[in-house]
Amino acid sequence: MEVIFLGTSSMVPTKDRNQTSVLVKCRNYDILIDCGEGTQRQMKIKKISPHRIKRILLSHWHGDHTLGLAGLMQTLGMTEYQGVLEIYGPKGTKKHIKALHDAFYFEQKLQLKIKECKTGKIFSDDDYEIYSAELDHGTVPCIGFSIQAKDKRRIKVATVKKLGIPEGPLLGKLQQGNSIVHKGKKIFPNDVTYIVKGKKLAYVTDTGVCDGAYKLANDADVLISEATFKTELEEKSRKAKHLTAKQAAQLASKSNVKQLIITHFSQRYKSTTEMEEDAKDYFKNVRAAFDFLKIKV
DSSP: EEEEEEEOOOOSSSSSSSSSOOOOOSSOEEEEEOOOTHHHHHHEEEEEEEEGEEEOOOOOOOHHHHTHHHHHHHHHHHOOOOOOOEEESTTTHHHHHHHHHSSSSSSSSSOEEEEEEEOOEEEESSSEEEEEEOOOOSSSSOOOEEEOOOOEEEEHHHHHHHHHHOTHHHHHHTTTTOOOTTTEEEOOOOHHHEOOOOOEEEEEEESSSOOOOOOOOHTTTTEEOOBBGGGGGGHHHHHOOBHHHHHHEEEEETTTTTEEEOOOTTTOOOOOOOHHHHTTTTTTSSEEEOOOOOOEE
């Protein structure tokens, strides 16, 4: 997976930071997580085609996470988007999507599949599984997500050549975890293949410290977490149901996370360096996101 941060601000965009949005580029399609105001323009700047987006994951319906959705839907509808666009969000998502259609004239309506999510698996295909978990954003229904690449069985090329197994159906069966018979000898998958463990990406935003955040972050290779405020504003953060840089770092530390990327910064901070340094007091492998940052998972 490749992750591109399209927006790293919180409620109010700044001259350097767009509202929240993250694009996850998978092998056969893209996944968009949240869609703040200006997301389309950010994609245009980086020459990212919206037509690869097959799934949109919405954490909640505050404007800084959804104001760009109507425009994106309009663009896709007007440019002959192929297939069904799947939208996953918290309770109330179907009502909000209907309200968008009531509010604006969409000359071409997309085919949509809308799923309201709580906690559990929400999607699976041959390559990925997506999970959601309920977060604590006060009275506003809010969920986070994790995207888990499935384990893959790879061929031990040197061993296969030594045994003289030809390319084709026999190798295919071994990669699927099935035994074969070759030249009168039974060959087991573990003899000629090995498992590559799939990577896990977690996304937690607009929440107080809660069980759902820990469930999503557990053993993540990369955790994307809000760090709306510095530690010195922890009381303000608690009342607003947001995480400080310290709390994001503690979440990563207690959850066996390999790398933490903090984002969703309050507009009061001109530089994110101070947020990164704040978080590093509690978790060393942390980086402050900026608009158009790319990382590999």
